[in-house]
Amino acid sequence: xxDNREPNSSAQLLEIVxxxxxxxxxxxxxxxxxVLTADPDGVVQRVNRTALSLLGGRFEDWLYRPLSxxxxxxxxxxxxxxxxxxxxxxxxxxxxxxxDRVWELSCTGFGPNNDFCVVWARDIxxxxxxxxxxxxxxxxxxMGQLLAGVAHEVRNPLFAITALLDAWALQPGVQETPFLPMxxxxxxxxxxxxxxxxxxxxxxxxxxxxxxLRDVAAEAMTxxxxxxxxxxxxFQIDVSGSVKMDRVRMLRVFLNLLQNAxxxxxxxxxxxxxxxxxxxxxxxxxxxxxxxxxxGFTGEDLPRVFDPFYTKRQGGTGxxxxxxxxxxxxxxxxxxxxxxxxxxxxxxxxxxxxxAVGPARA
Amino acid sequence: xxxxxxxxxEDNEGIRVGIGMYFEAHGFEVAAAGDCAAALRLLETGxxxxxxxxxxxxxxxxxxLIARTRATHPGAPIIVLTAYPSAALAAEVRARGAxxxxxxxxxxxxLRSIVDYLLHKSPAGR
Numbered sequence: 001x002x003d004n005r006e007p008n009s010s011a012q013l014l015e016i017v018x019x020x021x022x023x024x025x026x027x028x029x030x031x032x033x034x035v036l037t038a039d040p041d042g043v044v045q046r047v048n049r050t051a052l053s054l055l056g057g058r059f060e061d062w063l064y065r066p067l068s069x070x071x072x073x074x075x076x077x078x079x080x081x082x083x084x085x086x087x088x089x090x091x092x093x094x095x096x097x098x099x100d101r102v103w104e105l106s107c108t109g110f111g112p113n114n115d116f117c118v119v120w121a122r123d124i125x126x127x128x129x130x131x132x133x134x135x136x137x138x139x140x141x142x143m144g145q146l147l148a149g150v151a152h153e154v155r156n157p158l159f160a161i162t163a164l165l166d167a168w169a170l171q172p173g174v175q176e177t178p179f180l181p182m183x184x185x186x187x188x189x190x191x192x193x194x195x196x197x198x199x200x201x202x203x204x205x206x207x208x209x210x211x212x213l214r215d216v217a218a219e220a221m222t223x224x225x226x227x228x229x230x231x232x233x234x235f236q237i238d239v240s241g242s243v244k245m246d247r248v249r250m251l252r253v254f255l256n257l258l259q260n261a262x263x264x265x266x267x268x269x270x271x272x273x274x275x276x277x278x279x280x281x282x283x284x285x286x287x288x289x290x291x292x293x294x295x296g297f298t299g300e301d302l303p304r305v306f307d308p309f310y311t312k313r314q315g316g317t318g319x320x321x322x323x324x325x326x327x328x329x330x331x332x333x334x335x336x337x338x339x340x341x342x343x344x345x346x347x348x349x350x351x352x353x354x355x356a357v358g359p360a361r362a
Numbered sequence: 363x364x365x366x367x368x369x370x371x372e373d374n375e376g377i378r379v380g381i382g383m384y385f386e387a388h389g390f391e392v393a394a395a396g397d398c399a400a401a402l403r404l405l406e407t408g409x410x411x412x413x414x415x416x417x418x419x420x421x422x423x424x425x426x427l428i429a430r431t432r433a434t435h436p437g438a439p440i441i442v443l444t445a446y447p448s449a450a451l452a453a454e455v456r457a458r459g460a461x462x463x464x465x466x467x468x469x470x471x472x473l474r475s476i477v478d479y480l481l482h483k484s485p486a487g488r
Contacts, residue, residue, distance in 0.1 A: 151445070152445040152446060155445035155465075155466040155467060156374045156377065156445055156466060157374075157376070158466070158467045159374070159376075159377050159443075159445075159466040159467035159468065160374050160375075160376025160377045160380060161376065162380075162467045162469070162470075163376065163377050163379075163380025163381050163384065163467075163470055164376055164379065164380040164383075165380075166380060166384050166469070166470035166471070167379070167380045167381075167382075167383035167384040167387065167470070168383075170383070170384065170387040170388075171387075191467060198447075
């Protein structure tokens with residue numbers, strides 16, 4: 001802020017200084033990153049409103065207190081570290097820390113004439129996630145092209161094998177050999193793997209149209225009903241809301257999730273699929289949760305369930321959940337895996353909602 | 363009743379032999395070709411009730427052969443097999459006159475049910 005008037009009295013001078021101080025405080029408090037200043041002894045001189053909202057309490061609780069009294073978790077542990085480094089060498093320092101929540105921090109350092117240093121920190125989790133998603137998307141695009149090329153080369157020999165098997169099965173005496181069903185099983189598995197790899201690497205469809213998730217869930221349920229009935233499973237489905245989607249790809253998401261729940265449920269078990277509209281974010285978020293009452297994920301499995309080819313299920317390709325993740329991300333959503341407090345696995349999908357859902361529980 | 367004659371055009375030998383043996387075992391007569399040139403010779407010299415065409419052949423693609431087949435054997439239904447799962451490709455071959463396009467690999471019992479259906483629908487192919 002500047003003031004071009006020449007001060008001609010101490011009162012005017014005081015007014016200008018007071019106004020400048022107010023402007024400085026408002027600017028300091030308006031910043032959505034946390035800002036803190038500390039003196040060369042490591043004592044807090046100022047914190048802004050964002051910092052206070054994270055720390056809790058009142059301004060006076062934190063001013064003129066040693067940095068060592070700040071909380072030990074991020075971002076404060078890193079703030080203390082940066083100031084300590086600046087106190088040691090006087091130089092500016094920057095860092096990026098955290099895994100679940102990622103923080104970017106900067107400390108100005110002290111320098112020869114500075115009697116305080118300024119530290120700012122901001123939560124860049126969303127930016128980092130976005131960056132990771134872009135990198136993953138670029139890698140997937142390259143892989144999709146590679147897979148499409150490989151798939152063409154694989155489809156022909158695979159078809160030759162199945163056609164020869166079909167023809168061979170008609171020859172006298174062949175049906176009695178044990179080789180035919182074994183060969184068919186292996187070829188079917190190879191074919192399934194190829195189709196799933198193609199599904200995983202399929203190029204992104206940018207033309208999404210509004211669709212009802214209820215219809216997609218119902219269609220998936222119709223397809224999987226025989227498998228569910230065979231296991232005497234009960235399905236409790238309460239899904240509503242609409243999102244922009246590639247309907248065929250979205251159907252794959254529900255098929256994979258429901259099939260997963262069927263595979264991991266005990267006979268006679270319950271599978272719940274429900275939606276919830278979260279209106280505290282903009283755009284509103286439509287959350288879909290699918291829960292089974294199987295054994296849930298182990299601590300070892302949980303961080304790896306979206307890794308391609310990670311499976312412990314006999315005959316599984318390990319591509320079911322990675323395909324779900326890929327398609328959900330294409331729709332601007334996220335998917336997380338976890339366990340329910342009362343047992344069983346829970347997969348949660350979150351999509352940007354395009355309109356309010358009717359009976360959803362907000 | 364005379365044996366129904368299928369013309370099969372496919373450059374992959376395993377697929378050609380497998381489909382050929384399978385349909386012969388089910389009472390069909392199969393004339394096979396491995397490329398467009400051999401297929402054209404078969405079209406000019408023989409009769410056929412139904413044609414199964416691979417989309418990609420060493421010396422051409424299915425659309426060209428579809429036009430020739432429609433000219434010489436207008437009543438013979440055409441099935442196109444392709445290794446490319448593409449809606450645009452399926453639309454293209456159907457626009458040219460193919461009855462159906464199928465993505466490889468195809469179970470031969472399924473292929474046979476389609477052949478039976480198409481022959482039942484258009485009994486006078488030759």
